[in-house]
Amino acid sequence: MSTGPTERAGPLQPVDRALDVLLSFDEYRTSWGVLELADEFGLTRSAAQRLLASLAGRGFPRADPDTRRYGMGPAMWRMAGLWERSGGLSALAEPLLADLARTSLFCVPDGAHVRCIAAVSGSEGPRRSHPFLAELYPAHAGATSRACFAFLDPAERGALLSGRPSARFFDLTPFDEREVETLFDTTVGQGYALSQGEYDAASRAPAVPVFGGKRPVGPVTLVENKHSDHDDDLLDHLTPPRSAGGELTGPLSNRRPAPPTRRWRRGHGSRPSPHPTTD
Template sequence: MTVGPTGERGPLQTVDRALDILLSFDEFRSSWGVLELAEEFGLSKSTAQRLLASLAGKGFLRADPDTRRYSIGPAVWRTAALWERSGGLSALAEPMLADLARGTGRTALFCVPDGVHVRCIAAVSGREGPRRSHPFIDELYPAHAGATSRAYFAFLEPGDRRSLLLGRPSARFSELTRVDAEGVEALFDETVVAGYALSQGEYDSSSRALAVPVFGGVRPVGSLTLVENKLSAHDDELADHLNGLLAAADELTGLLSNRRPEPPRRDWRRGHGAHAPRVTPDPRQPDPQ
């Protein structure tokens, strides 16, 4: 192993650079050319070429022979599939759900998108125990009803969300369920402005839920939710735990993004990033929905 003049160990520095290149791919950067990669990372053209070629040789990148650009390769898919088989997102979220359930006494859920629903992939019961007889895992929550799904769908780009939901019938689950498209969009708008979703039984008439989005980079990847039975007795209000829920979502966002950013905010009028402050709900004035 060689040590450079600055004390950096050559092979380890090369590994770091290779990993930085892999982590640089996202929804905005799907491919790299040699020259632009060299400029971006402050590398010589020959070093950038060697790094890209090495990653392509192991299958982590794929070289396009026509454009001479490099994109993510099949080895990344194999690695991701192995991670999912070993628990993946659910295993990553479970420690945070356990902390939330222990600290709040409520059931904590982590849900991810599944078409026009979100699906629960991890759940931990609070002190009151299971809130119902059937399990939360694999339950689907429709986009238009309830805080759990609204905390995810509200933070999609408005055009993407409309293309998913346009023309689809909306079932009414309780007298609080909004089924008109204009009303549902208004709830999405309110969620983006506030930074959270609070429901009082629009999906499950016997429950109350508080949910926040989880991001991977700049796009939402799911939602974290605290759920309680409306008849359960607690010494505090569900809304009192918003800050703890936001902190858990920020931690999970950081793990998924390989950093700890302030979660992206959406300007719901334009679909661009915005930075309006989150508003903590007043537990004395619960959301009528």
């Protein structure tokens, strides 16, 4: 019989608690006070202080000397940048696109465009002489970009797009600023975008947003040949990209199972409703 230490099932409690604290930062919770953290996680004040100080010593949160609150620190930025530069997001998306068994794309914002960082080809996709990967799609044309820019804060979107010239690629390309804004509003209302021949005359596409918290990370798009004899509706093809988008949103959002409901002083504690639904 072995006399060695018994191996514990499950995560190590101190490590798991520290990770819970790091994952609790999001758009709604940008900082913690020691008492808030102690109450939220069921810790004593001294234990919460030691935990925050230990994490801050490695640069994950950063203490504000004036407010004595702990906000996100430079180590979070460094690790997030390293993950992005090493292709972590495309590696996360590619298996989900492959499961769709159709020509599908995942794109990320790039200025006034979205840029394709993952693409999988299928038999129903349009024939083209150049790859989808690294292609830029302008904000005003097509479901791919619309499923991202529609869900930005209107003020942020206006700062990016207002007054910019919009190229008209084909007769179906929307280029009037008011028309484009109406399409953005429609997309937010229904939770997805559809297009036929706006950016590529030979293609039609449904696209759904992927979120990281409440912010759009990019769209998942299903791309098909646009034929005059199509007897189906684009809505019939919405389920696969919606499913892939939901699977991507989960790990990118890192939502805690039981989000805080208290309204702390200074308005830091309550979490509003999550990102716009894609249902």
